[in-house]
Amino acid sequence: MIIVDDEDIIREGLRDYVDWTGKGIKICGEASNGKEALQKVREVKPDILLTDVVMPGMSGLELIQAIREELLQIEIVVLSAFENFQYIKSALKYDAVDYLVKPFNEIELEQVMEKVVAQVKRDKRIAEFVPKEIRMTEVSGTRDYRISQEVIKLIEQRYSEKLTIQDIADDICLSINHMSNVFKKETGETVADYLTKVRMFHAKRMLQDPFIKIYEIAVDTGYSDPNYFAKVFKKYTGLSPKEYRDQL
Template sequence: MHKLLIVDDEYEIRNGLSHYIPWNEIGFEVVGHVENGLAALNFISKHPVHVLLCDIRMPVMTGIDVARELSKQKSHVKIVLLSGYKEFEYAQQALDFGVRSYLLKPAKYTEIYAVFSRIKEELDENPPPTPSPPEAAFEKTIEEDDISTRAIRLIKKYIHEHYKDATLENAAKIVYLNPYYLSKYFKTQTGENFSDYLTRVRMNKAVELLKDVKYKTYEISELVGYSNAKNFTRSFRKYFGQTPREFRNMD
């Protein structure tokens, strides 16, 4: 039996794919099902896997990212991407990284059977080498810290570029997380709440603008995302211990 790993951030989908497709009849054994690309790479680094059935849009690390990383590592794992998105660019990127096939949700059993029957024939004719411990762990295994750093960097970049109207909900869309999970994730990775980081960016920008006398306080308030000048003054005083006017008159 060839070993299959299923990756999808929706439990119902990965559980359904794992249990309601007669994989053994096609020649595959489901050795695991995980919720994101990072978990998939970690699983592959520790267990033999011949084929990956992987969703494209997932939190933190997408299916395209997984394909890119496995391609970079010259992995023998064959990849079938599964997605509800029909944009050609996704399929094109998938082909660039050696992905074997691209299935659209909801994939029909006949389509899955055809794709995996073909892959089974390829594996039977050209069995992949048994990975040695160094190969199984990759010559350069991607670490969780690396992925976390990239995700946090994207979120911080979004805040710095859109501090005026940045929201947790919009930030969450960038890394494909729900807002509640992103809030916890950001706090865990940075030790700072999303809202506190946004406030810090806004306050530091306000300081820059206060040094330019052409801006009035209410104008600065609007520029850094406060529609109410009193709220801006209150936040500034809480953060710096003085009002914007006092700060400007310090010199």
């Protein structure tokens, strides 16, 4: 994570008096203005940016906009005083994950950072499934892109449930046809194929543990019928779950 704030006391306090290691975060840089921060983001490529919005020179909003225009994959948390809440609303339009209103306490910081760390982990898992050329060429501000990302995140979060395409469409308040068409256009895959891909990825991961029963893996990847799970797995990998495990 990179910390950005033009007030030295706030920046140093965030850097030195928070147990970032305990939160699974490493501070890899800091900056006192947006221009300096943008350069560090380009060089270091952090997972998280914690930035003030009101700064001289390049503001936090200009920094966030520049990051999004350059399609840099980074989760952003904004800091702002309550009287500048309009800045926070603007930052959220640029897909900031969350915000903290100064002065904030450790509990508020803990809650926000837990959410952000979880989002970073989801992003890394999503990157394993979505081709890089697709991720890098999409403009993150477009509505269709946001819809496709919501579908991806929902599947990654709920693949272990008896999740249907209708469930996904209902969750993001779209018709199946509209959601399916947008997702296909944005990713080149159908929603059903993507759901299967995620489930098979996790099935293969769990098969590496010989102590997990195959029927348990079926249930944990959203299949109530182990025989149907085995059929889908073989169609996807060319091997039965047992054959796949035996070859490891």
